[in-house]
Amino acid sequence: MSVSYSFPANFVWGAATSAYQIEGSPLADGAGPSIWQRFAHTPGMMANGDTGDIACDHYRRFKDDVQLMRALGLQSYRFSIAWARVLPDGTGRINQQGLDFYSRLVDELLEHGIEPNATLFHWDLPAALDDRGGWLNRDIAHWFAEYAGVLFKALDGRVKRWSTINEPWVVTDGGYLHGALAPGHRSKYEAPIAAHNLMRASGAGIQAYRALGKHEIGVVFNIEPKYPASDSADDLAATRRAHAYMNEQFADPALLGSYPAELKEIFGNAWPDFPDEDFRLTRQKVDFVGINYYTRAVVRHDASAYPLKAAPVRQPNTTQTETGWEVYEQGLIDTLAWFKQRYGDMPLYITENGAAFYDAPVAYTEVVEDPLRVDYLRRHLRALHASIQSGVDVRGYYAWSLLDNLEWSLGFSKRFGLYHVDFATLKRTPKASAKFYAGVIRSNGAALEDRAPGPVLPAK
Numbered sequence: 001m002s003v004s005y006s007f008p009a010n011f012v013w014g015a016a017t018s019a020y021q022i023e024g025s026p027l028a029d030g031a032g033p034s035i036w037q038r039f040a041h042t043p044g045m046m047a048n049g050d051t052g053d054i055a056c057d058h059y060r061r062f063k064d065d066v067q068l069m070r071a072l073g074l075q076s077y078r079f080s081i082a083w084a085r086v087l088p089d090g091t092g093r094i095n096q097q098g099l100d101f102y103s104r105l106v107d108e109l110l111e112h113g114i115e116p117n118a119t120l121f122h123w124d125l126p127a128a129l130d131d132r133g134g135w136l137n138r139d140i141a142h143w144f145a146e147y148a149g150v151l152f153k154a155l156d157g158r159v160k161r162w163s164t165i166n167e168p169w170v171v172t173d174g175g176y177l178h179g180a181l182a183p184g185h186r187s188k189y190e191a192p193i194a195a196h197n198l199m200r201a202s203g204a205g206i207q208a209y210r211a212l213g214k215h216e217i218g219v220v221f222n223i224e225p226k227y228p229a230s231d232s233a234d235d236l237a238a239t240r241r242a243h244a245y246m247n248e249q250f251a252d253p254a255l256l257g258s259y260p261a262e263l264k265e266i267f268g269n270a271w272p273d274f275p276d277e278d279f280r281l282t283r284q285k286v287d288f289v290g291i292n293y294y295t296r297a298v299v300r301h302d303a304s305a306y307p308l309k310a311a312p313v314r315q316p317n318t319t320q321t322e323t324g325w326e327v328y329e330q331g332l333i334d335t336l337a338w339f340k341q342r343y344g345d346m347p348l349y350i351t352e353n354g355a356a357f358y359d360a361p362v363a364y365t366e367v368v369e370d371p372l373r374v375d376y377l378r379r380h381l382r383a384l385h386a387s388i389q390s391g392v393d394v395r396g397y398y399a400w401s402l403l404d405n406l407e408w409s410l411g412f413s414k415r416f417g418l419y420h421v422d423f424a425t426l427k428r429t430p431k432a433s434a435k436f437y438a439g440v441i442r443s444n445g446a447a448l449e450d451r452a453p454g455p456v457l458p459a460k
């Protein structure tokens, strides 16, 4: 029997980006430097020495990019705001020109019938705040609430869906534990403090919204289900630790007001005793939660893996994307089921989902063929449909990403876009996945029936 892939009537179809990855002109019009501006200009930190100085030049081409969104038929566009454009010093003085950029973007979206969905923090902390300790300074909850308040006052009449923080796990794991991302620290003492302050800041931002905003606010987590490599007690315990570290460390304080016990086990004497009253701040009522889903991990015990004593096990005979992540759509179903079971029934959005694959250069083509990305999207959207059928309240889906962009320290080498970007000329070219996704949107999912998922192919 064939499945009908119709989605709920008000389901929101979107695509996502983030400021530093696409905008370029990071210091234009009075903006202050961010930690990513600094990091990208530190020799040796970025693949190929790439930076966000130009990126997709979206800062100057945003009107053209809204036309690309129109061609896709997007109903909503998820973008992030660069804190240091609005508050060059992180707090205090407002840079009106920086605020105006987002105001013009929002107007352009609304004029074309596209709902703006704004994320306040997608990793580009003002460098001035890093100089005051950044995420290690408890005052950052107040700094963030001040910044959030400026945006709510300026844009809440026109922006009806906000998120506080995007993927706090990545900020702490990449920025404070392993150092591959800005600000490049490597400390198991710092990582839990940064994580805790990220969730305090998120809570403070939500509190500010209750005083100033009228619509919806939530927070965005990257969730990656963990499966044990074997039934051994060691592998099961390692899997629990990996899950607590990546998934529960952030969602628990936000939604339950506590931390899972495994964190103390992982961090040992580096795990601080946080004051009880902090959890009143971290645990605020959210209007929705955004989940970014990319892949899963199969986990085994590994005594040498710092500090988790757990390591991922690559699965044979599976498709891996260019970033080495397994294509595993069942993980999306499992993630959503777990989330509902642990945290209760609430509105959810898939705020990112997508894949990096090698796309043929486009000098002579009108469309870039990207069959593996089409297959990835089809599989994940079919899985999402199954989750919704089973009763999980998912209200919308945002493909990552609208455009090929700066994949953080991996530079421009990893392409996630529905639109190909030639970084020499900045020309945008639709990929087959853009045409496919436009068809899905136009038919509210029905186009997912068109044919069975393709064979599982090696990416290279």
Ligand code: GBH
Pocket (backbone or CB within 6 Å): 018, 021, 166, 167, 170, 222, 224, 292, 294, 295, 297, 312, 324, 325, 352, 400, 407, 408, 416
């Ligand atoms: C997101 O992070 C970001 O929000 C976005 O800015 C970024 O461009 C996009 O995804 C693509 O990377 O298999 O052990 O290596 C992604 C979060 C966390 C998802 C790590 C994949 C793989 C862990 N990622 N995870 S592993």
